[in-house]
Amino acid sequence: MKAEILAVGTEILLGDIVNTNAQYIAKRLADLGIAVYHQSVVGDNPERLLEAYRLAFSRADLVITTGGLGPTKDDLTKEVAFEYFGKKSVVHEASMKIIEGYFKEMNKPMAKSNVKQAYFPVDAVILPNNNGTAPGCIIEENGKIVALLPGPPREMKPMFEEAVVPYLEKFQQGVLVSKVLRVIGVGESSAEEMIEDILDNQTNPTVAPYAKDGEMLFRITAKANTKEQGIKLIEPMEAAIRSRLGNNIYGEGDITLENVLGQMLINKKLTIATAESCTGGMVAAKLINYPGISSVFMDGVVTYSNEAKINRLGVSIETLDKHGAVSSEVAAEMAQGIARTAGTNIGISTTGIAGPDGGSIEKPVGLVYVGLSINGQVKTKMLKLSGDRQKIRERATMQLLDWLRRELL
């Protein structure tokens, strides 16, 4: 089976957004063993869109589109696909009810134009959208298949995983079994160097490294006749990678660092509170991403000003005067102060210079001190981070949480 990925949207042609959808779908089709020889982007123009369908189906059996399922007149992906296949569309009542319910829940009036999002040919496979108003659909006709997915990645990805992948599995020969190992605390090239010989000699299973938001992943993929055989094939490869990377591997699959850490805290019955300056709430927000966190996360403060550090945490005026707010000493007092005032086992802290201003030769932008107080024992660490304000804050957050994870191992 040959597939093509067609992104529809003038905003991509104008360079307003990056077409990350194509990468996501390409990666997943590769996992499924479906060949992709072309990706294209076309604007919200009916003639060029129709021509794009003709071209794509002249080269491929499966065309996956993203974008253009919205309620506006510019959103034409669906309508032109129906035209290409010569299909009439009618209101799909179940979808209409879901869209109406979505607006009711949001307490907003539904625009008339949203009705258009519920129109589909009677023989289309409807793909429900649990994260937005636009349902997708699959049309299969004379061996040609089109899957129409929404543009926002938050809507597209779950729809792809929940509806498109199961649909495509019937076209697969054998199975592909994948396992993802998540690595933090070592850079991409260092991690790759640590398993260079494995990467050079891979056949089945294959190992694909890729970097992602301050961490990196190794995806091990085995091709086999059955799922069990695939899992068996993956085992020795996984063991080899784990023996090289050790504790730098923090989890598997879709797990996140905050979930791993949250589970550790709960298992060890350790309560936690956060005291943040430069990260300004990011550390707390990250921990609270984990739904189960409420049994251990008690309290957090964003003591951005010196006054707040003094009042909320009891950081001493002397320490602030002598060492400055961005110092190992203040990080330590913040961590101790939050653990004490919140009555938790663990207190963690950040104080640093996220920029773009406020740096000096002695304390440049990117200098961040993080602190850990675990059952009364205090440690601090100096980080020298690069990137813009946002990136420095995100990196400090991830490094602090990873440090805590390693301390709790």
Place this chain on the structure above:
Amino acid sequence: MKAEILAVGTEILLGDIVNTNAQYIAKRLADLGIAVYHQSVVGDNPERLLEAYRLAFSRADLVITTGGLGPTKDDLTKEVAFEYFGKKSVVHEASMKIIEGYFKEMNKPMAKSNVKQAYFPVDAVILPNNNGTAPGCIIEENGKIVALLPGPPREMKPMFEEAVVPYLEKFQQGVLVSKVLRVIGVGESSAEEMIEDILDNQTNPTVAPYAKDGEMLFRITAKANTKEQGIKLIEPMEAAIRSRLGNNIYGEGDITLENVLGQMLINKKLTIATAESCTGGMVAAKLINYPGISSVFMDGVVTYSNEAKINRLGVSIETLDKHGAVSSEVAAEMAQGIARTAGTNIGISTTGIAGPDGGSIEKPVGLVYVGLSINGQVKTKMLKLSGDRQKIRERATMQLLDWLRRELL
């Protein structure tokens, strides 16, 4: 002049990398007023690559390629372009010397295969590469132009700016001037309905709406002979859109909601502190994205547990017992409590059920109360939000900050 962007590389088709080059070039071509109707990706395969050139030149005058200029046998972009134009290539001595020098400087032996990177047709315009070994080139023949650029963005971008942009300027007729208006608090379809007649009757300038992370944008683009004329053309259109959307427009260009709000707070000399439960630090983190915020943002708390709400903010046990933590009353006491304990003009608060668990019929997942205390005056608002845990928290954050913006207008 019509242009197409053609990325060459199997790694893009496999989804191993995101094609950010296409976005960069698209954006810059839009700036230059050169229309792009198609972007494509093709692998390192000579037949499909040749076909891609044929197709692209059947639709466009200018084709800009990225990738495939490396030294290996897989790198064919240049060779197939020369074949398409029927051109022979010879060693370009100046380029050869630069490549040799590059390896000398890096203290590495030059592979034989690198010689291939210095081969060009005699009439090609050579584009020097100051950040890697692969020179690019431009070939112009019978009104068809190809610009061949390297794949790594750090090589491609400077080459594009330093060599391609100056080359293209001679083809420019007039300029395109754009202005972006940023809208929050109304959905995409509602916003479009508000200016439906404008959208239906646009010619020059044009108006393009698009949704983006909980907000939406209108891009007004005028084609004119000079920049000044373009700005003049945009003015009445902008005024018309502003008169319809009013305060729903919060800013222009690349500005963010937190920057607008931060500037308002600074101009009005209003200090602020945050008290968060379900958003767990997101509101503070968002405000602190704005680099200038330190003069007004004093303090924040993430009072996730009832104890923390009582201890840090003085929320009364009675209120918690009677109304529950997720209630208008608690949101009000949190907002008042943070303003009082932090000594700020403004206190803002969130308390809600982000899910996936913890919902009930009376208080379902997505129910969030937000509170504002401005110079002693307290208000609360009930939000009913949809989406997953993360989305609900992000939406609550944006709606609270937008509400504060509107209150300060």
